[in-house]
Amino acid sequence: MAAEVVLALKRVERHYVQGEKKLTILNGAEFVLHRGEMVALVAPSGAGKSTLLHTAGLLERPDAGEVVLAGRQCGKMSDEQRTAIRRNDVGFVYQFHHLLPEFSALENIAMPQLIKGLAPKEAKNRAAQLLDYMKIGKRAHHRPAELSGGEQQRVAIARAVANAPLVLLADEPTGNLDPVTASYVFDAMEALVRQSGLCALIATHNHELAARMNRRVTLQDGKIVDL
């Protein structure tokens, strides 16, 4: 039986206007992400990786075409509906962790769950579990500035999955780390995706990590093509 489709992009277009120029970044892009799958997005700087991730994750609206998440067509939804889906079903990880500096690792991970309405005790329990899972349980009460770069990224990954999303979208999640730390952080992210039945689209310039994913795609003339 074919794996369940979690995310689909259908003939997606995305254009920007820069001064007099119209930039076409996505031009009839088609893509499907299945449950349990990790896909690497490998493309040169400026090719449109962030644009693709933001469009897939409902942060940006396509100019044409459709983004379908768990069978729901998100294009014509209101901003409120899109925000709700994004909060519940999409986890984002960026190159820089964007953790809140005045809160501990545990509190940073608990935050999205509190915003969703979970009781503080439950949110903290799940945050502690995720920290253990990412092998940084001992760092629970440290603030981001007291953590190494690799630890900060592991907290950011734990926060991204705190609300048990359906899809994880990551924009150069190890881009700021040395190769050994990058590999270690990737191990933790891979284990999490594989264990929880998530799926992930991960933009990376790291060919070794890309080789460990199920598939590799790139952007060519505004289309998503297999590598």
Ligand SMILES: Nc1ncnc2c1ncn2[C@@H]1O[C@H](COP(=O)(O)OP(=O)(O)OP(=O)(O)O)[C@@H](O)[C@H]1O
């Ligand atoms: N809001 C915007 N308005 C105008 N142009 C934009 C906007 N966002 C992105 N662009 C342009 O679209 C192109 C693709 O940008 P994007 O950030 O998606 O590329 P990228 O592949 O993620 O690059 P990098 O690897 O350097 O982060 C770039 O030329 C960029 O200047």
